[in-house]
Amino acid sequence: MRKISYCEALNEAMAQEMEGDSSVFVYGIGVPDHKRVFGSTAGLVEKFGPERCFDTPLCEDSMTGFGLGAAINGMRPIHVHIRVDFLLLAMNQLANMVSSYRYVSGGKLNVPMVIRGVIGRGWGQGFQHSKSMYSVFAHIPGLKVVLPTTPRDAKGLLISAIRDNNPVIFIEHRWLYWQEDEVPEEPFTIPLGEANFLHEGSDITVVATSWMNVEALKAAEILSRRGVSVEIVDPRTIAPLNDNLIISSVEKTGYCIVADNDWLHCGFSAEVAARVSEKCFGKLRQPVYRIGFASTPCPTVRNLENEFYPNAITIIRAIEKMLGLEPTDLSKEEFYSHEKRFKGPF
Amino acid sequence: MDTRELNLELYRKLYLARRAEEKIREHYGENEMKTPMHMSMGEEAIAVGVCHALKAEDQVFGTYRSHAIYLAKTLNTDDFFAEMYGKDIALLKGKGGSMHMCAPDHGFMGTSAIVASAIPVAVGASFANRKRGNGKLVAVFFGDGAIDEGAFWESLNIACLMKLPVLFICEDNGLAVHTPVSKRRGYASITNIVAQFSCSVLEDNATDAEVIYKLTHKAIDLIKTTGMPCFMHLRYYRYLEHVGVNEDFDAGYRAREEFEEWYRRDPVKLQRDKVLHRFGVKEDDVISIEREIDNQIDRSILLAKQAPFAECSELYEGVFGS
Numbered sequence A: 001m002r003k004i005s006y007c008e009a010l011n012e013a014m015a016q017e018m019e020g021d022s023s024v025f026v027y028g029i030g031v032p033d034h035k036r037v038f039g040s041t042a043g044l045v046e047k048f049g050p051e052r053c054f055d056t057p058l059c060e061d062s063m064t065g066f067g068l069g070a071a072i073n074g075m076r077p078i079h080v081h082i083r084v085d086f087l088l089l090a091m092n093q094l095a096n097m098v099s100s101y102r103y104v105s106g107g108k109l110n111v112p113m114v115i116r117g118v119i120g121r122g123w124g125q126g127f128q129h130s131k132s133m134y135s136v137f138a139h140i141p142g143l144k145v146v147l148p149t150t151p152r153d154a155k156g157l158l159i160s161a162i163r164d165n166n167p168v169i170f171i172e173h174r175w176l177y178w179q180e181d182e183v184p185e186e187p188f189t190i191p192l193g194e195a196n197f198l199h200e201g202s203d204i205t206v207v208a209t210s211w212m213n214v215e216a217l218k219a220a221e222i223l224s225r226r227g228v229s230v231e232i233v234d235p236r237t238i239a240p241l242n243d244n245l246i247i248s249s250v251e252k253t254g255y256c257i258v259a260d261n262d263w264l265h266c267g268f269s270a271e272v273a274a275r276v277s278e279k280c281f282g283k284l285r286q287p288v289y290r291i292g293f294a295s296t297p298c299p300t301v302r303n304l305e306n307e308f309y310p311n312a313i314t315i316i317r318a319i320e321k322m323l324g325l326e327p328t329d330l331s332k333e334e335f336y337s338h339e340k341r342f343k344g345p346f
Numbered sequence B: 001m002d003t004r005e006l007n008l009e010l011y012r013k014l015y016l017a018r019r020a021e022e023k024i025r026e027h028y029g030e031n032e033m034k035t036p037m038h039m040s041m042g043e044e045a046i047a048v049g050v051c052h053a054l055k056a057e058d059q060v061f062g063t064y065r066s067h068a069i070y071l072a073k074t075l076n077t078d079d080f081f082a083e084m085y086g087k088d089i090a091l092l093k094g095k096g097g098s099m100h101m102c103a104p105d106h107g108f109m110g111t112s113a114i115v116a117s118a119i120p121v122a123v124g125a126s127f128a129n130r131k132r133g134n135g136k137l138v139a140v141f142f143g144d145g146a147i148d149e150g151a152f153w154e155s156l157n158i159a160c161l162m163k164l165p166v167l168f169i170c171e172d173n174g175l176a177v178h179t180p181v182s183k184r185r186g187y188a189s190i191t192n193i194v195a196q197f198s199c200s201v202l203e204d205n206a207t208d209a210e211v212i213y214k215l216t217h218k219a220i221d222l223i224k225t226t227g228m229p230c231f232m233h234l235r236y237y238r239y240l241e242h243v244g245v246n247e248d249f250d251a252g253y254r255a256r257e258e259f260e261e262w263y264r265r266d267p268v269k270l271q272r273d274k275v276l277h278r279f280g281v282k283e284d285d286v287i288s289i290e291r292e293i294d295n296q297i298d299r300s301i302l303l304a305k306q307a308p309f310a311e312c313s314e315l316y317e318g319v320f321g322s
Helices: A006-020 A044-048 A060-072 A084-098 A134-138 A151-163 A174-178 A212-224 A244-253 A268-280 A302-308 A312-323 B003-028 B044-053 B067-074 B077-084 B119-132 B144-148 B150-161 B190-194 B209-226 B256-263 B267-278 B283-306 B312-316
Strands: A003-005 A024-027 A076-081 A114-119 A144-146 A168-173 A180-182 A196-199 A204-208 A230-234 A237-239 A256-263 A289-293 B059-063 B108-112 B138-143 B166-172 B200-204 B230-235
Touching (some): A003 A006, A003 A151, A006 A024, A006 A044, A006 A151, A006 A174, A060 A076, A060 A084, A060 B119, A060 B150, A076 A084, A084 A168, A134 A144, A134 A168, A134 A237, A134 A268, A144 A151, A151 A168, A151 A180, A168 A174, A196 A212, A196 A244, A204 A212, A204 A244, A204 A312, A212 A230, A212 A256, A212 A312, A244 A256, A256 A268, A268 A289, A289 A312, B003 B044, B003 B067, B003 B267, B003 B283, B044 B067, B044 B138, B044 B166, B044 B209, B059 B067, B067 B077, B067 B108, B077 B283, B108 B119, B119 B138, B119 B150, B119 B166, B144 B150, B144 B166, B150 B166, B190 B200, B190 B230, B200 B209, B209 B230, B267 B283
Parallel strands (some): A024 A076, A076 A114, A114 A168, A144 A168, A204 A230, A204 A256, A256 A289, B059 B108, B059 B138, B138 B166, B166 B230, B200 B230
Antiparallel strands (some): A003 A180, A144 A237, A196 A230
């Protein structure tokens, strides 16, 4: 099968859905500009014209309400935000309008809209260009929240999100944009609410989200060389959360670490820890352990930023501690470095 | 429709809106309508005049103060009172209440109790209508408090930029809850500012529904001929407290004399006098129209009171669609 990047997968999903359904349109700040939201909206304005792919004034909240209005009148809007942080300007529409509109229309008005938000990181993104925030959205009944990890997920979940008759917040990590993998050429769907085993194992369960899956996979690969079998569960949809795979994995392994691409306090990791405690209490051999961002704003300078983010090493050390293993020698291991990938400027 | 018939129709709707709220005042003390009432009394000419000028399939969005707009657009007192009483027979089954009425089948597309939040939704609805070529016009009602919110200016900008056929209706009662315009505006004239946008601007302080009706037709014509949105700035006086069914002239923030001045040209009284004296309708005929509406409202209230509440499982219905 041909391989494409996560970014190309997003692009292909939108292009194919716009091709197949004239009610789909894509809009947002910078969507048709020369950079095309890191290339994810490339070719759309050329193919579908400025009525179906357009730039907007800088008013995230009202353009979200705009999407809601279009959705209740039969359109399928895709609203794109180049940073999740900008989506916070739309919290009124999200929390007060979009999430509840179907409920208080007596079920008469569906809200089939997709809101794409990109999580930034690295090269000095700083505290206003790097937030994840998905647990805040997932807290609100009526919103679906999806975090695709692989290129295949990016395409299959985005097509599902576009076809879904409910508002879906679709959170993409910027570093995942370069990931390449096999992705079917024809349109296909991955159901929202279906978790995925990214790596099967039997000794310990790591529930990871978004970019942290890449770190968890690296940790699993290193630990497998010393015979530790790590199972990685990627929930992919965090609202509504189907925890079946998480629970069945922890029942099997008896150990659970949650590696979340976010702050810990009141976050998605806390939800997973609570559910695992509620549903697998008797099977757990250690308390659930959580890994996430430092409880600070994200700093700009490199050394502090490195301290802020957990990584594969954080996961390896946590697994070793939980399983009572001596620390692995990591001095010869090579880990993902954004420095090698990207030199700036933005 | 001849002018006499038009004025009778307008009177029917004005009387319906007024009497429905008078009945709310009568029954509210029974504590069966457990929903915060933001009463329309005083604004009926705007609600009725605008909605009567719209086609049945046109769409309106409102605010938490939308009783009169809802009734003028839908004429559906059964669903209105069923929702006030929160009963199973209402479309929303009590999930919305007075502040969140919705009747999409009648083009009443919803309201928001967060000031200005329905305005961008109306703009997006208008975009979809244009895209689908269904010819439906969107009218969005909001108070003068909404003008303070960024969402109003953002929405106006979007509608003008995208040349969308939106009718913006500012119902200006001079108060945001209890705060007067003088405490909220760093400028003199809202219409002068809005006129700088690429849209038409109309204004009036009429309490005559026929005047508002004709002005709305003018607005619709302007939207059709210019292809741009229209902003209508219409003044009225809120008769009752911000929320609740009582007067509050003893609260100190406004004087009863203001009310009395406006009440001299009360929209319902004015229209009744007009049909009697200008159009020569017999008082008995007017009374018979009124009794018919009274009976309709009484039946709706009885129906609502007798209806059951929804099963508790209803709580979980409708969050997501399939």
